[in-house]
Each structure stands twice: as structure tokens, then as C-alpha cells.
Amino acid sequence: DGGITQSPKYLFRKEGQNVTLSCEQNLNHDAMYWYRQDPGQGLRLIYYSQIVNDFQKGDIAEGYSVSREKKESFPLTVTSAQKNPTAFYLCASTPRDRGLVTFFGQGTRLTVV
Amino acid sequence: EDQVTQSPEALRLQEGESSSLNCSYTVSGLRGLFWYRQDPGKGPEFLFTLYSAGEEKEKERLKATLTKKESFLHITAPKPEDSATYLCAVRGPGNTGKLIFGQGTTLQVKP
Numbered sequence: 277d278g279g280i281t282q283s284p285k286y287l288f289r290k291e292g293q294n295v296t297l298s299c300e301q302n303l304n305h306d307a308m309y310w311y312r313q314d315p316g317q318g319l320r321l322i323y324y325s326q327i328v329n330d331f332q333k334g335d336i337a338e339g340y341s342v343s344r345e346k347k348e349s350f351p352l353t354v355t356s357a358q359k360n361p362t363a364f365y366l367c368a369s370t371p372r373d374r375g376l377v378t379f380f381g382q383g384t385r386l387t388v389v
Numbered sequence: 390e391d392q393v394t395q396s397p398e399a400l401r402l403q404e405g406e407s408s409s410l411n412c413s414y415t416v417s418g419l420r421g422l423f424w425y426r427q428d429p430g431k432g433p434e435f436l437f438t439l440y441s442a443g444e445e446k447e448k449e450r451l452k453a454t455l456t457k458k459e460s461f462l463h464i465t466a467p468k469p470e471d472s473a474t475y476l477c478a479v480r481g482p483g484n485t486g487k488l489i490f491g492q493g494t495t496l497q498v499k500p
Contacts, residue, residue, distance in 0.1 A: 280432075282432075307486045309486070309487070316398075316492060317492055318393065318476075318478075318489075318490030318491050318492045318493070319433075319476070319478075319488070319490040320490075321487050321488075324485060324486065324487065326485070326486070332485070334487065366432055366433070370486045376421065376480070376486060377423070377435055377438055378423070378435075378486065378488055379435060380425075380432035380433045380434075381432050382431055382432045383430070383431065383432045385430070
């Protein structure tokens with residue numbers, strides 16, 4: 277089955293700790309994205325990548341970092357510089373065709389303990 | 390600045406009671422308006438894409454329409470399984486593929 281796999285589903289972070297969220301897709305999509313979702317707010321773009329070895333900051337990139345070493349993988353690191361990391365994180369990807377529809381993974385819920 | 394506003398924030402319907410969700414947008418040159426369904430704790434599931442005013446798309450009990458300033462998601466004779474949060478988004482400027490989302494409408498359908 278083709279799709280976007282995010283892991284883990286739940287993640288707990290201690291103060292001052294860096295954590296990495298995994299995102300893998302087997303859809304052969306070129307572009308990949310990370311969004312953050314908070315209650316009562318729309319999804320907000322953190323980072324995006326349109327080709328391997330290249331990525332750009334989105335609207336709320338501070339305190340986050342990414343890499344794109346392979347087409348299939350786009351991991352997100354939430355660093356200790358992110359002051360309010362508790363949120364639902366969604367990875368997404370977009371093909372070149374199919375009207376540029378963006379498809380989403382099932383999300384990772386990150387909680388600071 | 391591109392912006393998307395959805396209303397109402399929450400909607401409660403009885404099973405079979407038809408209604409509409411609204412998505413108002415301001416964007417410099419629409420390059421796609423998207424509707425998604427999101428269940429609690431899950432990622433958004435794609436429903437429809439609309440590109441030009443007057444366009445309509447249907448899927449089961451859902452019908453999406455588009456004007457130059459807003460989109461409606463019409464739900465006909467809803468069932469409890471239609472309960473979810475419905476998200477509206479527009480494609481952002483440039484060639485980034487970025488989506489600009491509204492805050493969503495949470496629909497509850499009671500049997």
C-alpha cells in the first residue's frame with residue numbers, strides 16, 4: 277500500500293531535549309512538507325522540500341530543523357530552542373501531477389513532560 | 390495577505406438534517422481550493438479540489454462548490470459517520486506547494 281508513514285504516533289520530550297520525528301513516503305512524490313496543528317488553529321507550515329538535498333523554511337521554522345537526504349524521507353527535529361513544542365505534527369507530500377493534491381500522514385503527537 | 394476563514398467553528402446536526410459549511414478566502418490568483426476531512430487523532434484525508442468559480446464536485450453525501458470569494462461544503466442527509474473536522478485550504482503564492490488552512494469546522498451528527 278502506498279502512503280506516508282509517520283512515527284512514532286506519540287512522543288514525549290523532556291525540557292531541553294531534542295527529538296526527531298520520522299516521515300517516510302513510498303508514493304514517489306517530489307515535494308514533502310511538515311505542518312504543525314494546534315487546537316483551534318489552522319495547520320501552519322514549518323519546513324518544506326521540493327527536491328533531495330534542498331529545503332526551505334516555512335512560516336514557523338524557528339526551533340526546528342530538517343534534512344532531505346533521500347526522496348522518500350523527510351525527518352523533522354524539534355530542538356530545545358522550540359519553546360512551545362507540544363502539538364500535533366503532520367507530514368505531507370505532493371506529486372508533480374494529480375492537480376498537486378497534498379496527501380498527509382497520520383501525525384505524531386508530541387508532548388513536553 | 391492570503392487568508393482562509395471557515396464558519397461556523399462547530400456545527401451540530403441531527404441525522405438527516407442537511408446543512409452547509411462555509412470557507413471564505415482572499416488570495417491573489419486562486420490556484421486551487423482544497424477540502425479535507427480530519428478525524429480525531431488522524432491526519433487530514435483529501436476530499437475535493439476546486440479551481441475555478443462555478444465548479445462543483447460531489448462524493449456521496451458531500452458536494453463542494455466554489456465562487457470567486459468562497460466555497461461551500463454541502464452535506465445532504467448526514468449520518469453519524471460524517472462527524473469529523475472539515476478543513477479548507479488554498480494553494481499559497483509562488484511554486485512552493487504550500488497550503489494555507491482555515492481553522493476548520495467540527496461537525497457532529499447525532500443519531
